[in-house]
Amino acid sequence: MAGGFLLEIRRGTQSALLVIREGDPPSSPLDVCVAADCLEVRSGGSRRAAALPAGVALAPASCRGLRPLPGGGLHLRMRLVRPPPAADLVFSLRESLKPQKNYVFYCQSCGDIIVKDRKFLRVLPLPSENWSALVEEWCCHPNPFARSTFHPQHDDCFLGDTFFLLNSGNESHVPESPMCSSDAGHHASQGVSNLKSKENTRVICKRCKKMLGETVSSDTIKYYVTEVIIRPSEASFSPTPRSQFIQSVVAQCLVELSSAKSTFRFTVKGDNEKIYILIWLLNSDTLLVESLGSSSSDSVFTLFGDTFMPSSGPVGTWNAVKVLYQTCIKSRNKDDRRESIGFV
Template identity: 50%
Template sequence: MWNVMGIFGIYIMFFRELIPESWPVDITVMPSSIEIKMGEDCKALSFPPEVMVVPPSCRGLQYVPGDGLHMRLLFQADLNTKSLPAVGESLKPKKRCTFYCQSCGESIISNQTFLRVLPLPSEDWNDLVDEWCCHPNPFNNSILQPQNGDCFLGPNYFLVNSGTESACSGSEILNTDSQGAASKSSDSALNSKANSRIICKRCKTLLGEIMLSGATKYYFTELLVQPSEENFTLAPRSAHIQRTLAHALTELSSTRSTFRFSIQGTDGATYILIWLLNSDTFLVESAGNMASSNVFTLLEFGMSSDSRPSEIWKAVKLLYHPCIKSRNKELIDAWGNDAGVRTLTFPSHTCLEMLLILSQSNISLPPSLRWMNSFQVAFLKM
């Protein structure tokens, strides 16, 4: 939960259904709502009780072909914005938790208690030791290996000791030999750690993999973590992926000053190039059906005649390039040779889902806001 007090922000609103043929139109701006009258038809856009409009701030009223009617407003917010916790934030030492497959809800690891939950350093930490030490690297070729009861958190995955597999009842190991043939096994991870992947027994979704060191790596996008004493609730897939990716991007940008990211699949292919712009965006959306929304403001603003209150969320704004089907190959090579670009790896099917989510966000924007330079624009809700 993000506590935000006294926020002031400029919102750009688009009323798509207001075309010149429907004029004249009367627009009344009030502290808690906006009323739009077209003849005898009157519709109201209500804001959350924590959000107040500054009525005299209405300016920039203009009609843009293809977008609709534009209007700029100044908002004042005194609110607790909804920002659901990331998967890693749900993992606490000495607290019993259960891992579920995010796709189907199957219990993967039941009633697991970790004695230590620690963040991992950057993946190139060992390369920097020479700069820290005045003598030969004492950690040369060392690997951060979780012991029994350990859970190490990466930006988009976590590592556990292979012994944790003994508590695993909802997954199985898929072994791939050098010829590409696959076989399934329920034996210990130590007996099948090379080129092994972990899949859900029920839906066969890729959940993680067995590292060559023997540690088990799970992707945050594929699992839900809840305290064992709480009832399980399966979150919508799209919302879970958005939240996981947004948290990874913002965490890396704040701790390592990284704003450009290459999203790669477990197959080694690059799917998306992302440039993070803003991590302090607020998304206000209607409690009604967004599919029929004709009003947009910094992501979407639903307008309905029943004046139901809206909800406000924290979101991130980003630019992206899709890279499937050999698109943007030169840019992929350039970013791949840039030390300022961070690579994040996810299961390949999840990368395609991410690209679909970004595309849906982009197409929901008015045409004038869908592109910035050569990049496409999208938002992710946290």
């Protein structure tokens, strides 16, 4: 049996989608057995069985809609007798940063320390990025906050939707990227000058030269949540694969923003304000589990995707968000829309 099988559970609708990954067409007839607490697939002389996660029970009599999808395996829908408990999907950055505790900031790409043993007296959320525009709609007179900006003091940490602001103070772990003088001499137009000025505010990791954020003012640095890992000073640091970290951060941001702002459409921009991808959040109540891949012995459901699997042993289940995305890159088909899963 070449492939495994995947179970996508929806808490809200108390339903599940079973995906059996087989050859197209299958190399031999399949025998699928669905019980309340386990699944089993037989093909030829091979057998694959898996126990369901604790707290999940299927309704075998509800199985319907068995159909093959080209390149996508066999799909089978069913109802749940007992859905898994609701997941707490609070954005981890806001939950983990607390006042009166020491933290270390690491570059996510290489693990280099960029801020060491920093204690915050205040950890405060920032208003949404469009708060000033909303004030103009509410006021019948000129906006009194039009030029207001937020500058944290040395012991402050201000949290935005996708970034956080720190007072740079005497911090020297992450230098600013200098503007190349030879390049500056060849560009005299105002537009290019503004672009160079923007590039000159970038905050770069001293070791791997990755962009971590940007300078907002002479004493304020904006760090992006996708580029920095924060750990308590007493905790040990272990690197996380880049793809896994990005998926987790983006998924948590989507959950937080959709619940706070009642929206499901998002854009992903680069530091140059260029839009690279459009995202529609389909659901955030998914529990995603996958078979380990053993062809002869019983196994349990494990984490979806080879990128997330350890070399051996089961790792349990993952909460996930499901999105529909469309790329905005010229080389891509403008009508190309795809579904994807992001882990929380």
